[in-house]
Amino acid sequence: MTRRALLLGSATYGLQGVDNDIDQMEDVLTARGFDQAMITTCTGKDATYHGMTDALRQLCRDAQQGDTVVVYYSGHGALTDGLQYLVPVDVEESTADDFRGLLGAELTEVFRRLTEKTPNTTCVLDCCHAGALVRGPGRLRLKSRSLPGLPMAAAHERAARIGGTDLELVPHLVRLTASQQAESAYEAPVDGDGGRVRGLFTDALAALLRDPRTGGLPWTVLLRRVRDRVKQTSDQWPDAGGEAGRLPFSLDVPRQPELLPLERVHGRFRVPGGQVLGLGAGDVLSVVFPDDTPHEEAAEDRTLTVRGEVRGLDGADALVDLEPEPAGLRTAQLPPGAYAVPVRLHDRRRVHLDAALPRAYAAALRAQVASCPRLALADSADDAFATVLPGAGGGAVVHLWDRLPARTPLPATPEAVRDLTALLETLARGERLRALGDPDDGQRLEASVEVRAERQPGTGDGWEPLAPRGATLHPGDRYRLTVTHDGDQVLYAWIVAVGLSGRTELVTNDQPSGVRLRARGSGHDTTVCLGPVRLFWPDDVPKEGPRPETVHLLVGNRPVDFTPLVSRGARERARRQPDHPLRHLLDELWDGAREHRRDQEAQRDRELHYRVLSLHALMRPLDRA
Incomplete structure (x- = not known):
């Protein structure tokens, strides 16, 4: 069992920190047990389209069952003519017959081949795909790129050969991304390091992976801390998707208490989306503030734990009072990675x-x-x-x-x-x-959203309408939801499924903070297809039925990380179901129109309002015959 890594770095269009990102990741991986001989880099003049694709193919050939594999990329991403791609150093040499961008669909196929050999595969992308180049504030340099004028006919032809945008997402893969699908990533000089430029996401991730105090934390917890650190400097929103409940570079999923996100807005502590997460007035929480002192300076882990009580709701967010509130936190920034743990809830x-x-x-x-x-x-x-x-x-x-x-x-x-x-x-x-349904008026989102639900029988016949209540489903059937947004504000969508086993699954867990629904007039399609999702009968559930299968589409007015909704056992589904579609990598990298930075900050500062559209079906284990 070998630990292998491929580090791709393409310094184009003014990026200055790519080589520093590569060096930093190489140091971190070496400290995490990767043999330097098994870490391959493709940077500088070698980071051409063919150089990067050849390196990825070689990694697929070398990888063996039981290996640990990491693929890391630092550089620009782009969206041109509806196609998303990474930007190799020779992208401007593209011709009508030879497109030199590395398509998201090509990455998807690489990761599919890798995970077929070894499920212990991690993808880290420090880039973003923006619809247009937007200058970053202050010292920040945008890591997104719009490249108009490239000959895209060859790109479309290549994408069609691979499967276009209909590819299912690779199962088993851990996906760590520097920002949400429709936003941007930045690089900037790092204080205290001679002004060396690094990607904000890479720098925060590397610092936590080097910290011995984080050794037992899964990716989901680490990325929450990364996100909080990055948000202190820029407006990007790192996320962890796929099998991110694992420990880093491992298949192990540790036992963790139910960790709820925590924010402080206008001086008040709150759990965003707390109502969806089952919180209500009077609930008791344990609020944890991790020590963010650099580990070189910290003599010991000084994590602070304080009792909290839910005093009510602001929209769908739970407002939390601390008893007592630590004096040092009244004016300081919230420590990165702060969270709450339920102690006693009203809804038992x-x-x-x-x-x-x-x-x-x-x-x-x-x-x-x-x-x-x-x-x-x-x-x-x-x-x-x-x-x-x-x-x-x-x-x-x-x-x-x-x-x-x-x-x-x-x-x-x-x-x-x-x-x-x-x-x-x-x-x-x-x-x-x-039993989740539309909330009361104080929490309900008033927005124009239409949903079309369809199913495809396991026989492979065409798609047919799926009734919102009372439909009969069978193992092997697939469903999908097509969501159309006709309003003037950007919205976010999640699919939460409660299967016949009682397990809950965040189906859109490639984007746990929400799939972006573009606003009318943004210049992009306002219709998003979520799925398809294949149904199955778990091995540990007796084949007696019918049993209920419930699918909720949540639509909200701001991003919220709903990872806490996931059952621990939901991850087993992806391991047993090789073609489990959590959505494919191309959708993760898709970027639409980017709002002004202040608009994004105002959106995240507002309380969550949401609505729920549900499908309630019955699963039967018997064959149709």
Whole structure:
């Protein structure tokens, strides 16, 4: 098992920090156990289209099952004539028969080949694809590029041969991107380093990966800290998608408490989207402020934890009072990566423990459930959403309110209590989200949005309309949602699915902070197709049905990271389903019209308002015949 990395750096159109980015990533990877002999760089005059594609092909040939693979890119991205691509150093040598941009569709196919060999693959992109070149504020230099005048016929022909924009997203891949799909990335001189220019995203990511205090944190947590650091300097929004619940450069998914995002706006602490995440007045949180002192200067980890209480809602955001509020935080910036952990919530699902369970097992389970913020004990099965009963083979089985078994039997041993409690938490989250609907007027988004839902039978026949309620689905069917926005403001969309197993999944987790819906008059298409998504029957759920399958489309007025909605078990779906479409890389890199910086900041400062459009279907395990 070898650790391999390919570092691509294309310094074009005035970028000054690309080589520094490459050097920094090489140092970080070496410190993380990558052999320098297995780190390949393609920079300078070698970073041509053919130089970069040859390096990617060689990586695909060399990679073996069990390897750890990283592909990193620093440079410009571009959007021209509806196609998105990275910008090699020879892009201006493109001819009518030879386009020299590296298309997003080509990257998709590279990562598909890599993940077929090894799922432990990470893609890091420090670039952005802007519709037009916009000068950055102050010392910041934009890492996006618009290149009008290039001969695009060859690019369109190549994209069509690969599959155009209909390619499904690569499963298993961890995707770390410097900004949202419709915004920009920057480079700037770094204070305290002789004024060397670096990408803001790369510099923040490298600093955290070098810090020994972050050794046990998954990508999702690290990228939240990266985002907060970068936002102190610019308006870009780094994100982590795909299998980002893993530890860096690993397939391991650590057990983590439910981490809720935290912001401070106009002096008030708030959890953005807290209502969607299940928060309400009176809920108790543990608010954590990580130590952001550079690790070379920090004698120890001085993370601060404070009790917080939800005092109410501002739109759909939960307002949090700290008790007491640390004096040092009243005027200082919020420490990067601050978060909240639920301690006691008002919306708890009740669990009944059958009297026939082994006594020691029931006692241990009772103690675990009582300490869980989203669960409570019920006196009878009639008052419970789930009941734990003895299994026929000596284990324990969970039945939901519909009395269908939720899982095959689990061992009825005290050691298995933690796993069973995690399962009950997953089911509780799923039951809560399944009932999600439009909020009250104070939180509801008033916007013109149309949605067309369609399904494709597993037989591969054409697409047909999907009724919002009561449709019957089967394993192998696919669905997609086409969203059209006809308003004057930029909106964001998420698909949240609650499967027949009770697991919740953020289907749009390649863009967990929201898929951008462009405003009318932006000069770009205001229709976005989300999907297709293939349905399957999980191996650990008894094939008895029908069982409910729920899909929610959330549309909001600002970006919010809804990663906390994901069940821990949802990631297993991508591992078992090789063609699981989380959306493909080309869509991640798509860029539309970019609003003025102040407009973006005002949008992020406003409270979240949202609406929900839902599909409620039934999944049947039987063949149609």
